[in-house]
Amino acid sequence: MTATVDDVGAAASTDGQSALTVNNLWKVFGPRADKIVGSPEADLSRADLLAQTGCTAAVRDVSFEVSPGEVFVVMGLSGSGKSTLVRCLTRLIEPTAGQVLIDGEDVVSMSDTRLRELRRHHVSMVFQHFGLLPHRKVIDNVGYGLEVRGTSKADRRSRAQEMVDLVGLSGNENAYPDQLSGGMQQRVGLARALAVDPSILLFDEPFSALDPLIRRDMQNEVIRLHHEVGKTMVFITHDLSEALKLGDRILIMRDGALIQMGTPAEVVATPADDYVRDFVSEVPRSHVLTLAWVMRPPRPDEALTGPEMAPDTIVRDAARRVIDAADPVKVVDNGQLLGVVDQDDILRVIVAEETPS
Amino acid sequence: MTVELTEIEHPAAEAPVPQDDEGGGRLRWIALGVVVVVWVILGVIFHGKGTQDLPVSQLTAFQEWLNELRNTIEDAKFNGNPIFLPIDWLSEALDWTVTQLQNLFVSDSSRPQGVAQVGWAGVVALAVWVAYALSGLRIAILALAVMLSFGWLGYWEQSIDTLIITGVSVVICVIIGLPTGIWMSRSKRVTSVLTPVLDTMQTMPSFAYLGPLVLIFGIGNPGAVVATLIYALPPLIRISAYGLSTVSPSTVEATTALGSTSTQLMTKVQLPMARRTIIVGLNQTIMAALSMAIIAAFIAGPGLGIPIIDALSVLNVGIAFVSGMCIVFMAIMLDRATSAAGERSEATSRREVNGQRRRLILGISAAVAVVVVAISHNQLRWNVFPDSEWGRRIANWVNDATDTISNSIGQFTRWLSDAFTEVFLNPPFGLDAWFVDAPWWLVSLGILAVAILLGGAGKEATPRLAAAVALGAAAVLMSGYWADSPLDMSWVIYWGAVVALLIGSSAVGGGGALIPTAASISLIFAVGLWNDSMVTLTMTLVATLFVMIFGIVVGVWMGRSRRVDATVRPFLDGLQTLPALVYLVPALAFFPAGRFLAIIAAVLYAAPVAIKITADGVRSVAGPTVEAAQSLGSSRWQMIGKVQLPMSKGSIVLSANQGLLFVLSMVVIGGLVGGGGLGFLVINGFSQREDFGKGLAAGIAITALGIMLDRITVHTAARYGRADTA
């Protein structure tokens, strides 16, 4: 519980192992689904595949890696296969083909017992519809995961109480779920997931059912918890602003396939196709783009006497100084000049926001 | 939105529903009209010919064969044939259990042991304590009043006997039903196998399987318990499977994701979350068990059924009324107690603060109950319920009152009964002209034609039609109406063919009403009860007509107004908890015995279901549609006629289906009060040894009628109603 993001990151860089690796993952629903992967039909579009074989390819050939301590966001429109993907990670849905490694161990070939161990100790999940037990008090809901793995009643009560306090529900431990608001119920879901002290937390659109103000609180709560407990997180959402706010990296899906993967700035600056461009067109780019994305090589006539700034400075934060400076700002990393940014470059980003292309 | 799990079902599974094009629909109505006209004309020409009417005492070869079968089985049992050993053990175990409970709880001077271990006061104390523990103080007071009323009305022993039969059956129902429900909720295969079995169990009128059970288990306690058990089991299995499989999928998923084993999932998640639904199923099972425990008196089951059946069969309204009161009170007590237990189970588990106090009160009251039990064990006054005059007095009052009534309005009710019979039953206007007095071949063809036109012939109509013709031919050959003695084994072949066809046609699927109807008709013919079956069918159709009229009128009224619904519904719910036999009593108070009386009882019995289904259908017509129609300026009658009724068409056909089945099961019970037909033959079969085979055959014919009516309406609903009725 004491590890911070940086510790975990440091540990990761020393042993070089990723927390979660997904290789060529497929999930096909329908009759004889296992025959599809690897056949010519696998290349059909989703609609054609459904028409010809009655099968839906919910996840098609997705690969990615998540480093320890990273917040990895999967984004896409409804129906693009996000929920299926995240459920395949702990085999709540059996993958049709592909590989899932958690802490280097192959999940797909695990025995039922080992899989249950994994779910009890290493990976827990927060769901869109909370999935609380209505006949149990908050504290017993939170302690459920400990209960099924055989923790004694006293231990699980004290651990559950800790978690209830951690998510800011102190005083509600004896309430029943139906006595709580939606936001509070999801805090219970969060506490329940944290109680087993997993190394990976999965979130499937946990805040979509909440109203916007509460959603913002809960997002901040996740950011805070991430700072405090430093878990690896895989976060599913269909809301780009949520993705940009939380994600270290973002994976964008459409019709089951991976369309683009990268940092928020990469996604906003260089959308891979129209689907992604559509997504990001509404985003205030100056809030996401860094100087690395707007800088250019200095022109011969320019004086390199302006102030220096780091390449990962967000445009919005740099704007004031760039506009105030008489000369272009130098973008410098490790003492090396990468490029320059002047008033026009900044204004182009900000003006483009008001007249989206 | 709980998409994840429901999505398993929808992709590609939605086969296009065949829609009737306008032209086809009109053609069908014209064809139906032609069938009716031809039926009527030929019916007039051949009036009274080929009606296959046999006197009660004349048995066909098949019925004689059933008698033989009975003798063979009795001999085999008597000689200890190993085939019957398991059944014998089961019978003995059931008999032993019931007898032990009777020795424990029922003081009865007519039994050898005379005095019970626990006297009436002890039984009352135990009942009150259980009611208090499970359902709270108010129900405890109700239980006290009801239990005492049994004694005051003079039916203490019979009431406790009924409670014992009901209780033993319900316990076995839970032991079998809950695991089966769990199993069904976990496996689609099991569900698809068990659903038709449960359907059949529920469409079979209670009278139909009393005969076979007697054959296997004999009369008395074992037969009564098994009959009750079979009748009461389906609701518990169905409702608990439903409750378990509809436990919020997101909760199941979330708890699975935390590493629950499947046992943990069942005990910590699914069972607790489905508890209230399961208790609803238990409630229905208890009410069904009570209803059947009373009917089981026909096969010498002990309890309240005996006095009420005796009284009804000699038309003694007073005694029927008093024993009926005991039954009604018992029904109210059991219904209220289980409903309240369901409501309380959550409340008590949540109110942990009061746990200490509650335990204390329960402990003290348990101690008091034990003391009362001990006293009732030792002191005669508290053991044998003191004689009470009240039951006899009330019976006399009621008899006097009904005499007065029949003196003043008897003329009128007799006239009403005659007029009704004349208009709806007797030829030339009544339905008898079509069914009872018309030749068998005309009626068979007519029913088949209607079944095909309404319920369809199914895919590959030609082979199905051929199979139907073959079945009919076999039935004619087997029936023994013309031939003297058919070969012994051929019955077996014939039954094999019928059963195989029924199972086969339902397994192949895509079937219409043709094959089930043909099979049912040929069965009815083959068992040699054509005319009696037609008598029962006419009564069923007439009663259902009235059920539908009530259903639509009251249902629309309720569906359109929440206020009306809120006032009428508790009344209907109450009516539905009453055991079937009780319905005969008020009808008998006002009307002379006969078919009309059986029809009235059947209408009373079936109307609540039909009304509720129609009301729910009308209510479920989407609000926006009603609003849109309103904004277009529809008047009230336009709204009902053009929007609400057409859109709840599916529910109305469904209510016809349920109405028919309820009516059928009651119409046959009406055989007790002069209804005649198959019901009379069943009852007669239990009392006259030489008519047993005929009674058994009547049971088969009742089942066949039930299947026929059910299949025709179900397939009609599937073709004309919307998917929501399936």
Ligand SMILES: Nc1ncnc2c1ncn2[C@@H]1O[C@H](COP(=O)(O)OP(=O)(O)O)[C@@H](O)[C@H]1O
């Ligand atoms: N159990 C299932 N059976 C058949 N198809 C499914 C099932 N679950 C999901 N699908 C299909 O897979 C696709 C992806 O669904 P899902 O993963 O829920 O998407 P998302 O979470 O992105 O909205 C959808 O087209 C959906 O209809």
Ligand SMILES: [Mg+2]
């Ligand atoms: Mg989803």
